[in-house]
Amino acid sequence: MLSGVEWGEYRIGDLFEVKGTLSFNKEALVSGDEYDYVTRTSQNQGILQTTAFVNKENLNEAGTWSLGLLQMDFFYRQRQWYAGQFVRKVVFKGSLPNGSISFFTTVLNALKPKLLSVLVRDVNKTFLDSYVQLPTRDGAIDFMFMERFVAELKAQRVAELKAYLTVTGLSDYTLTPEEQQAIQHFQEGNLQWHDYRLTSVFEVKNAGNILSSEVVAGSGSTPYLCASRENNAVSSYVSYKDEMLSEGNCIFIGGKTFVVTYQEKDFFSNDSHNLILRLYETEHRTKRKQLYLTTCIDKSLRHRYSWGDSISNKKIQADKVTLPTSSDKLDYTQMETFIRAIEKLVIRDVVLYADRELAATQQVINQ
Known part of the structure; x- marks a missing residue:
């Protein structure tokens, strides 16, 4: 699919803005999960924990990328979020199709080695002055190609996941009567x-x-x-x-x-x-x-x-x-049966996710 693609060179500063964020320490967080609290960690998509509403002035909009200044990781933010220290916000100039987000996230993270080689004070300038190669059509960024390319990759991975679930027998997530009873007894406090x-x-x-x-x-x-x-x-x-x-x-x-x-x-x-x-x-x-x-x-x-x-x-x-x-x-029987039931409940979500993703990606590919 990549062999016939036309590529163009684009300056990051023409496509993105980088902004500072108002930060606070985690002691200011409130119990809840409406918003993400993003720090410079590389784990869990940069999310240290979730929080309820803290204040309006520190709240960052969804549809942006966070940039953690420890490992220079770019993570796309699906939800509104608060920031810890040493986190910046990267905003695309214009409208960005959902299907191209994963493509751009990969492009941005390819700049990590370059950003890690400079002082933190020079990160903004180095980032904005960087050039990247993007698929191009008729002199403009080919967002449709990005969407189809990402969809095909996702379809391939999901198909591999479904095949694995089938071969290992994990695709069967129907609870047996014994497993249903184990869950029920636990939930109702009958143990x-x-x-x-x-x-x-x-x-x-x-x-x-x-x-x-x-x-x-x-x-x-x-x-x-x-x-x-x-x-x-x-x-x-x-x-x-x-x-x-x-x-x-x-x-x-x-x-x-x-x-x-x-x-x-x-x-x-x-x-x-x-x-x-x-x-x-x-x-x-x-x-x-x-x-x-x-x-x-x-x-x-x-x-x-x-x-x-x-x-x-x-x-x-x-x-x-x-x-x-x-x-x-x-009661070792209860232990075994209960955990087996939990495994099925978890894998059920995975199987249903795979089915949904495969159907959605196939629609994009067929466009």
Whole structure:
């Protein structure tokens, strides 16, 4: 599709404006999700969290791009938004068809290396004086080509997603009667719960202690775990000494921050304060059951620990967790069935999204 395209050179400053934003710290935010609070982070499309209405003067309009001055990331803003520090606003001069937004976002982010090479005070001038190549027709930007090009790429990816869902059996999102009942009992509060001493359910031991200075990020395929909530506590993937490897299929607690995660694969740990919890009943060490148990541990114990009063192997010996019970025993059937039902409810949205996107992109392609 690209072989027959005519390309033209355009100055960014002729197409876009870059403006400063009025910022405030997150302490000023209000509970709610009507607006995005955008910072210079590269994660989650630059959104640190959401907020309700704070004030009118700081509110930025939708249909613009945010530019975070830490990594020079451009993110298109679908909603009105507030800004943290070191965030600028990029506005297209004129009308921009929705189908071309993804194309322009890619073009803008291609300027990152250039913007990162200059001082922050020179970012505006460097950005506006940059030139980019855009598809052209009859001496003007070919927005129709952009829309069709993006639609074809999206259709290809969605088709691959649907094929994957079909092959893996995930496209079947219909809840069984047992799964419907598990959801209903949970929502209506009909489950029986009991407090169990954690060490009566799990074997607890300290994880390994491998300093970040001892490993090279990206040097291997084994997860290197830290105490972060992000990316399921995986800091990077590394290669290291086999004798320091911890067996996966367990629950992992980041000791200093009390981050509780399920770890499916073998891993390395960055701190001996981290804890490994392994079910005594080996037949119940399934992924779904342990995901359920992970949440129960987090909800039961999170209020007890903080950075200044972190969990330890010694402290956890006296802790109790609240777990579903049936006939005076742990109800592992409820755990498995409930998580399976949640998976289907989540995948249902993915399947319906894929169907909608495939139909919408096909309309654009057929224009």
